[in-house]
Amino acid sequence: DIHIIQSPSSLSASVGDTVTITCRASQDIANYLAWFQQKPGKAPKSLMYAASSLEGGVPSRFSGSGSGTDFTLTISSLQPEDFATYYCQQYDSYPRTFGQGTKVDIK
Amino acid sequence: QVQLQESGPGLVKSSQTLSLTCTVSGDSINSDDFYWTWIRQTPGKGLEWIGYIHNSGRTYYNPSLKSRVTISVDTSKNQFSLKVSSVTAADTAFYYCAREMQFWPGNIAYWGQGAPVIVSS
Numbered sequence: 001d002i003h004i005i006q007s008p009s010s011l012s013a014s015v016g017d018t019v020t021i022t023c024r025a026s027q028d029i030a031n032y033l034a035w036f037q038q039k040p041g042k043a044p045k046s047l048m049y050a051a052s053s054l055e056g057g058v059p060s061r062f063s064g065s066g067s068g069t070d071f072t073l074t075i076s077s078l079q080p081e082d083f084a085t086y087y088c089q090q091y092d093s094y095p096r097t098f099g100q101g102t103k104v105d106i107k
Numbered sequence: 108q109v110q111l112q113e114s115g116p117g118l119v120k121s122s123q124t125l126s127l128t129c130t131v132s133g134d135s136i137n138s139d140d141f142y143w144t145w146i147r148q149t150p151g152k153g154l155e156w157i158g159y160i161h162n163s164g165r166t167y168y169n170p171s172l173k174s175r176v177t178i179s180v181d182t183s184k185n186q187f188s189l190k191v192s193s194v195t196a197a198d199t200a201f202y203y204c205a206r207e208m209q210f211w212p213g214n215i216a217y218w219g220q221g222a223p224v225i226v227s228s
Contacts, residue, residue, distance in 0.1 A: 001170075032213065034214045034215065042220070043203055043218040043219060043220050043221050044154070044203075044218055045218070046214065046215060046216045046217075046218075049212045049213075049214035049216075050212050050214070053212065055216065087153075087154060089154070089215070091207070091213055091214055091215075094156075094167050094169075095156050095158075095167075095169040095170065095171075096156040096207075097156065098153060098154040098155075098156070099153075100153050101153055101154075
């Protein structure tokens with residue numbers, strides 16, 4: 001299985017801040033990485049695929065980068081609705097695997 | 108708009124079989140383009156991918172669960188189902204059904220709202 005290390009596990013930030021979340025895969029996954037946002041009591045919501053392509057309707061303050069083994073999700077100018085938990089997932093090979101999540105809360 | 112909805116018992120006794128169904132609307136489960144997927148989430152292990160079924164009947168299961176998992180499809184009802192046998196407390200989780208693209212971009216874009224399942228002794 002491909003192991004994904006996601007960091008940090010949590011962070012505190014203020015509205016307007018820029019935050020960065022990283023995922024590192026245990027082997028080369030090209031750009032087969034997705035990002036999800038999950039709010040309490042809700043299912044994960046797809047934000048991004050292919051490491052840097054936004055799903056329709058996702059604000060442009062979300063951006064992704066990386067390829068191979070190292071990836072980042074950046075949220076610029078954090079908004080109140082962005083406080084949530086974020087997960088990365090590799091879909092290069094089966095079984096699909098997820099990072100452990102990063103909880104973004106209000107400072 | 109594609110929608111997926113899980114249904115099934117929320118309480119299962121230890122050693123018995125957990126059964127969930129996902130009803131798909133806004134899309135045909137007969138499409139060759141998708142893998143119909145089950146994922147579960149626990150506070151301890153996070154998100155765990157369980158497996159998928161394609162409309163051709165092809166399946167792939169997570170090796171960690173393979174001996175206990177069966178995913179099947181009912182095209183007449185536009186549903187797919189999950190069975191996990193010999194459950195223990197470790198199978199207590201939120202269970203999600205989801206749709207993964209078989210072709211580019213290959214990601215999971217749609218999830219059901221999730222179904223909580225508690226395994227009791």
